Amino acid sequence: MFVDRYDELEILNNEYSKEGLSFSVLYGRRRVGKTSLLKEYVKDKPAIYFLSTMENASILREKLQFIIADFFEDNLMKTLIFKDFVGIFEYIASKEIVKKLVVIIDEFQYLGKEDSSVPSQFQYIVDETIKSKNIHLVLCGSIISMMCEQTLSYSSPLYGRRTSSIKLEPIEFCHLNEFFPTHSQEQLLELYSIFYGVPKYLEMIEPKKNIFENIKDNILSPSSYLYNEPQFILQHEVNEPVTYFSILEIIANGEHKIGNIASRLGKNANGIMPYLSKLIELDIIYKEVPITEENPVKSKKGLYFIKDNFFRFWFRYVLPFKSQLEIGNSEYVLHKIKQNFNAFVGQSYEKLAVSYVAQYFNTLKCGRYWNKNIEIDIVGITDSSLIVGECKYSNKKVGIDVFDNLKQKAKTIESQLPIKCCILFSKSGFTDELLKMQGENLVLIELLSKRI
Structure with a gap:
């Protein structure tokens, strides 16, 4: 195909x-x-x-x-x-x-x-x-x-x-429906969050099986094609693969500050910079700074994330549980995955939502924002205003409380530009009360579809 x-x-x-x-x-x-x-x-x-x-x-x-x-x-x-x-x-x-x-x-x-x-x-x-x-x-x-x-x-x-x-980059999310024309957008998002846009991986998916069955068959079985895939890729790209594996596992499990990553490894920040730089060069991780930073290169607020969704999944759920998987206890690992599945997929959802705003709202730049006290999933900067947004990938409808909280957080953004509008993304839709409030200052988007 x-x-x-x-x-x-x-x-x-x-x-x-x-x-x-x-x-x-x-x-x-x-x-x-x-x-x-x-x-x-x-x-x-x-x-x-x-x-x-x-x-x-x-x-x-x-x-x-x-x-x-x-x-x-x-x-x-x-x-x-x-x-x-x-x-x-x-x-x-x-x-x-x-x-x-x-x-x-x-x-x-x-x-x-x-x-x-x-x-x-x-x-x-x-x-x-x-x-x-x-x-x-x-x-x-x-x-x-x-x-x-x-x-x-x-x-x-x-x-x-x-x-x-x-x-050549992985295939973009918007083209996944060409592989799986009968899948819902939610199913496509689940697949993308794990198998990324890598054609070879996508071709392995059995469309009639659910996401967890495909994970079990294609990733968690020691005899499956993808069981050792990141290990195979990295051993050809880097020396000292153990250190790189450790860094990626730490990031996959939620630690993104360079000082904390280094501390977990028993090293100082300067000692792991060559490894982080190499992983960035290989397009496996990326460094992110608050979108409002005037000089991103020199910013000391950088956080490190895994770019490749499959690597993020593998270092979160395969490498740490190899002992269980090797003895055939994939059900134990599947239970771990299901416990945190919405949160895991939600990270991919947030990145796609940022891309959505950047594409459809004519921003000069768009990304995340954080300071010592708050985080905002989406901040789009235009020549005269800011667009702020929040993503919720849960089974609960988004209500007025999320909207009010976003407005309060937006007041702390270090920028002279006024807030033009708020955008809320939701997996499960919105409450009736919030739907009545949508207009120029509030845009509601279910999953990644067009505006409601």
């Missing part, structure tokens, strides 16, 4: 429409759908596709050589000996290429891991060997740190040579 990748597909097709050499770098976390995007891109184009693996460089060259020989129907090429990748691309360059040829090296980072000269070889390939050829070269990879180091960083020999780069 091809969903929500049309902007990226347009970028690739624009590269293809250019006369002469194009060079694209495509990267993103595992399972996010990079290969599916590339397959969709080349379905009507002449293309050479090679998937690199963790093997000896000479074996990889030979495999690529045989794929190219088959593409050009040249069995003689299979008998040649190539000492590097430059020679292989010199062979491609020697061919008459009328219709633009796409050459894809998937999991490119493994080539550079096995042979550190590979980025320099591809620099020469781009600068000299195929520079005048009608070719679209695509280097694709899923180990983000290696791809950045080998293709995008200033120190890479390939730096500045790409004509486009795409960081």
Whole structure:
């Protein structure tokens, strides 16, 4: 299924429409759908596709050589000996290429891991060997740190040579209904809060089963595909995985201040900053400051959260309970999940509500606000006013008390701008008394639907 990748597909097709050499770098976390995007891109184009693996460089060259020989129907090429990748691309360059040829090296980072000269070889390939050829070269990879180091960083020999780069993100929540057209918005929100927008994960979902059955089958069973997924991803990205695991488990369990995270680890704040920076670089966590901060980079009010919903779930409910899961006691863990399920999903709901306000209320910026005494789920800043909002993901209807409390909290926001309106988001709707009060100064939104 091809969903929500049309902007990226347009970028690739624009590269293809250019006369002469194009060079694209495509990267993103595992399972996010990079290969599916590339397959969709080349379905009507002449293309050479090679998937690199963790093997000896000479074996990889030979495999690529045989794929190219088959593409050009040249069995003689299979008998040649190539000492590097430059020679292989010199062979491609020697061919008459009328219709633009796409050459894809998937999991490119493994080539550079096995042979550190590979980025320099591809620099020469781009600068000299195929520079005048009608070719679209695509280097694709899923180990983000290696791809950045080998293709995008200033120190890479390939730096500045790409004509486009795409960081493929998980699918946005608004497209999940294309995977599950019969699901309610509440069911989609539950799925998104756990399986995120990762296509491979979503494809595993059994639509006829409820969320807890899908969690049990796909995550909690030691034999399931996702049981050790974050561990598998992180061990390829970082050294000292134990420290990273500990940090993520602490954050997943509700500790977000750097000093408190460090204290739990028996370290000082400076000692864990490299780990936090690395996790931010890998797009696994993010640092958030109150939306009203004038200089977010220098703000000392930063809190750290897990961005990837699946990682947040795994470090909250899988890693801490591995002992129970290994002996088959998944019902114990499911009970723990059910006890706090609304609160867990509610965190994802709040983030989506912030995005909703940013999209539909023309804010300059939008996010959370907090000070020593209060927290506000949503504060949108326009050029002349503030929009404030609260989210409630519970089985109880939201009433006037929530509205009054929000108005009181809004008075403490450190801003000279006036409050334009209040927005309340609710999973379970609103009381009749509150519904009668809606108007220009109060907007009521059930789940993430249009205004009531």
